[in-house]
Amino acid sequence: MQLFSKQSPFYNLAIFYLFVSIITRIVLLFHPITQTSFTFFDSIKIFFLGLISDAFVFVVASALLWIYLLFLSNSKFNKPWGYIIFGFFIALLLYVLSGKSILHEYGGSLPEIGISFIALKTILFGLMLFLPKYRSKIRFALYSLTLFIFVLIIIQNGISEYFFWNEFGVRYNFIAVDYLVYTNTVIGNIMESYPVVPLFIGVGILALIFTILIVKKSKNYLDELPNFLDKIKNFGVYIVLFLISIIAIPNLAKLQNSSNVFTNELQSNGLYKFYLAFMNSELDYNKFYKTLPENEAFALLKNQIPTISRESTSRDIKSNTIENHKNVVLITIESYSAEFLKTYGNDQGITPFIDSLATKSLLFSNLYAVGNRTVRGLEAVTLCFPPTAGESIVKRVDNKNKFSTGSIFKKRGYAVKYLYGGDAFFDNMEDFFAGNGYDIVDKKTLKPEEITFSNVWGVCDEDMANKAIKVMNEESKTGKPFFNHWMTVSNHRPFTYPDGKIDISGSAKSREGGVKYTDYALGKFFAMAKKQSWFKNTIFVIVADHCASSSGKTELPVDKYRIPAMIYAPGFIEPKRYTNLMSQIDLMPTLFGLLNFNYQSKFYGQDVLKSDYKPRALIATYQDLGLIKDNVLTIISPVRKAKQFQLTLQPKGGLNTDFQLFYEQKPLAKERLDLINETISYYQTASYLLKKKKYQK
Known part of the structure; x- marks a missing residue:
């Protein structure tokens, strides 16, 4: 069960995500906007139930990472499968380049994005297929880049939650969804309000440091990739965890029932709150706007x-x-x-x-x-x-x-x-x-x-x-x-x-x-x-x-x-x-x-x-x-x-x-x-x- 061992990237990223979540909660707890006191029971809910919720959220949110790791394989480059897969990528690329794909039908920048992604995937697969002696080096570079992206997203999310709390005193809500809709306006506001360049450089350096640490701890995973039987077992275990998480997350959210609003917000998971805001599409008027009797x-x-x-x-x-x-x-x-x-x-x-x-x-x-x-x-x-x-x-x-x-x-x-x-x-x-x-x-x-x-x-x-x-x-x-x-x-x-x-x-x-x-x-x-x-x-x-x-x-x-x-x-x-x-x-x-x-x-x-x-x-x-x-x-x-x-x-x-x-x-x-x-x-x-x-x- 290499996917869940202490040397696996899945395990190490989960630990890193939980670490960032705990740090985020502590920072938000002592933020000046959090003007309230907490009982011992509140603290238990915030950190214990919050941490459990975070773990389940990570299982669901890491589905793409799990799929990526699942498809890491040497056997797919063997004859004839390697050539069949490569041929499929070539055909898909030619289809998109023809200008008659659904991406072109929609227009905008979507065709360029699609062509770039498929072309890159085709080239990389071709290099690994036809240059087998460089395959491990190419895979290691892609593996490191993938982990860097996930680490960067985790750190960026923690910082975003801080700035959102700094402005609104809550975890993500529909305003965060709104920010995704009005990206240009939001980016302009951020550029004017914060020292963006130093901030991004700092985030990049942090992401690079933690990526190096995680890669070092998990690089053995690439040397001993799971065989087909192990992948089937991993698949079964992950699906069970995924289903348990889907059930557990909303039920844990029901326990955010304190009369202290800050306790509920700190106990909650920001990503799940964002999902709820997106699905429910509402913003509590009385909580965020000027009111009258x-x-x-x-x-x-x-x-x-x-x-x-x-x-x-x-x-x-x-x-x-x-x-x-x-x-x-x-x-x-x-x-x-x-x-x-x-x-x-x-x-x-x-x-x-x-x-x-x-x-x-x-x-x-x-x-x-x-x-x-x-x-x-x-x-x-x-x-x-x-x-x-x-x-x-x-x-x-x-x-x-x-x-x-x-x-x-x-x-x-x-x-x-x-x-x-x-x-x-x-x-x-x-x-x-x-x-x-x-x-x-x-x-x-x-x-x-x-x-x-x-x-x-x-x-x-x-x-x-x-x-x-x-x-x-x-x-x-x-x-x-x-x-x-x-x-x-x-x-x-x-x-x-x-x-x-x-x-x-x-x-x-x-x-x-x-x-x-x-x-x-x-x-x-x-x-x-x-x-x-x-x-x-x-x-x-x-x-x-x-x-x-x-x-x-x-x-x-x-x-x-x-x-x-x-x-x-x-x-x-x-x-x-x-x-x-x-x-x-x-x-x-x-x-x-x-x-x-x-x-x-x-x-x-x-x-x-x-x-x-x-x-x-x-x-x-x-x-x-x-x-x-x-x-x-x-x-x-x-x-x-x-x-x-x-x-x-x-x-x-x-x-x-x-x-x-x-x-x-x-x-x-x-x-x-x-x-x-x-x-x-x-x-x-x-x-x-x-x-x-x-x-x-």
């Missing part, structure tokens, strides 16, 4: 939504005229920034159809997306709910039976569907929409003859447009009204689409091409829709899910949240322009107002055409939660921070005031406490309603 927060919210009562957003929406049960088609367009449209000053001519449709629609010229991911946009138009801290509700476990736009239509006998050109399993969309009463029409439901072009994200928007027309034709035969929500996919990397449709080749893989092809496909959809019997009795709502890019000079660059939105219903809704500030969450409640729906609402979104609407917009990342109002952007973020920026328009010549996009964001000279409290009221109450399950249908 609950009744005060709802009282402030009532100033914005006057008809709500008590600690809820429930209110009666009344109309003076009869309800109009027209069909509704909601189209959310992938990554469609307002700045793509000619209306907003773009001179590339890439949105001719949408520009034309805007002149025939009720156009909302000053509307902001709530976030910068598709699931945030879907959440906004489906739940009409603020973007709470952490991941979108779409991706959370508790995402079903919510008060939604679909539930409003369902109560009126509408057929309710979600249409998506890809696999709706992606981003948890299928689970979310099915769990809220929508029927799903996605790529899986298309017949082979209905697909003319597809890429890694799904069928092209034309194919889905054709499918949507078929679905709506069938629905119209039932005599029931329908509500269909179609999410487009073509304006997404790798920006590939059928050639010959627009004047930008699909092989160019350009953002401009993706934008223009989506515009073309929407034009085709509406051309087909106008020929159908149901067209005159249908309202079309068109809105982007988010902008194409979210990065900027500030945490929340407002121009990166401005999106096009319009409601099109010739003969029913008069073409005009609504210019007041509004949010993505207001779009569907405004539509319900146009349809004269009478219902009890829980929406935070409001009918912006009503006289009591007060202009504002909510925008956010996973942790920075913002409110735009009175030309001020207020941002609340962990840990209980608040920032405010004066928004000063930077006008672009020759462009109508309603379509100006760019603002200078300067720190506010004098704090507007009223706006800070209003921002808190939106996000705190939203978090409260979710936590208390008061946003169910």
Whole structure:
């Protein structure tokens, strides 16, 4: 059982990981931010139970190391297996180099990464195959490099946990997940905040020293590699340990039940906390953000939504005229920034159809997306709910039976569907929409003859447009009204689409091409829709899910949240322009107002055409939660921070005031406490309603 002997790298790395974990706990225990005292029992939990948890976490986290060690072998270079394996690597490399692999389909830097990795693997295997007398030296070099990488990761994780604790006073949570999403911003912040070069040099030297020690202790492992029978035994033992660890880790986490929060945090394992944060997708609002007394927060919210009562957003929406049960088609367009449209000053001519449709629609010229991911946009138009801290509700476990736009239509006998050109399993969309009463029409439901072009994200928007027309034709035969929500996919990397449709080749893989092809496909959809019997009795709502890019000079660059939105219903809704500030969450409640729906609402979104609407917009990342109002952007973020920026328009010549996009964001000279409290009221109450399950249908 060489893999588990004291000379094995697995054993030595485990000891090293536990050593670093103990040192990390001691450092965090005596950190100035840990302002509490611990009982003897607390100390036992922190170090004894914590160490056991660390050991189990290492077993799971070291799976890749175990696989690497398992495949160390001399026999695989014997004839004919060595040549077969080498031939496989050559074939795989040629496939990736052909430019037709799935890596190339996705685009970006993925093909280069894939080619580099496979080429390196092929070269190294070839050297070890054809130069057997150098095989042991090459293997030793690769073995040492592998151990160095694992040692470096262990040390880097310990240091990262220190800095995270230094800022937030907890182990990893969803903020750490957020940091992986916004890598560029985080790296920039680190570069400005810490002496990065000396720190990295120090970490590198430490990693090198400990790697040398571990290599010296375990180098005999390479001289006596396990035979096949030993590997089978090792495999069995590791699998048993792995399964025990999978069961033990969450059960040990349940023992983190002290009334002392610091005891629980120090007892926990940072890697497991990171995993939980990633899976649960939530960030405790009350723990990390500025708060108000609950009744005060709802009282402030009532100033914005006057008809709500008590600690809820429930209110009666009344109309003076009869309800109009027209069909509704909601189209959310992938990554469609307002700045793509000619209306907003773009001179590339890439949105001719949408520009034309805007002149025939009720156009909302000053509307902001709530976030910068598709699931945030879907959440906004489906739940009409603020973007709470952490991941979108779409991706959370508790995402079903919510008060939604679909539930409003369902109560009126509408057929309710979600249409998506890809696999709706992606981003948890299928689970979310099915769990809220929508029927799903996605790529899986298309017949082979209905697909003319597809890429890694799904069928092209034309194919889905054709499918949507078929679905709506069938629905119209039932005599029931329908509500269909179609999410487009073509304006997404790798920006590939059928050639010959627009004047930008699909092989160019350009953002401009993706934008223009989506515009073309929407034009085709509406051309087909106008020929159908149901067209005159249908309202079309068109809105982007988010902008194409979210990065900027500030945490929340407002121009990166401005999106096009319009409601099109010739003969029913008069073409005009609504210019007041509004949010993505207001779009569907405004539509319900146009349809004269009478219902009890829980929406935070409001009918912006009503006289009591007060202009504002909510925008956010996973942790920075913002409110735009009175030309001020207020941002609340962990840990209980608040920032405010004066928004000063930077006008672009020759462009109508309603379509100006760019603002200078300067720190506010004098704090507007009223706006800070209003921002808190939106996000705190939203978090409260979710936590208390008061946003169910």
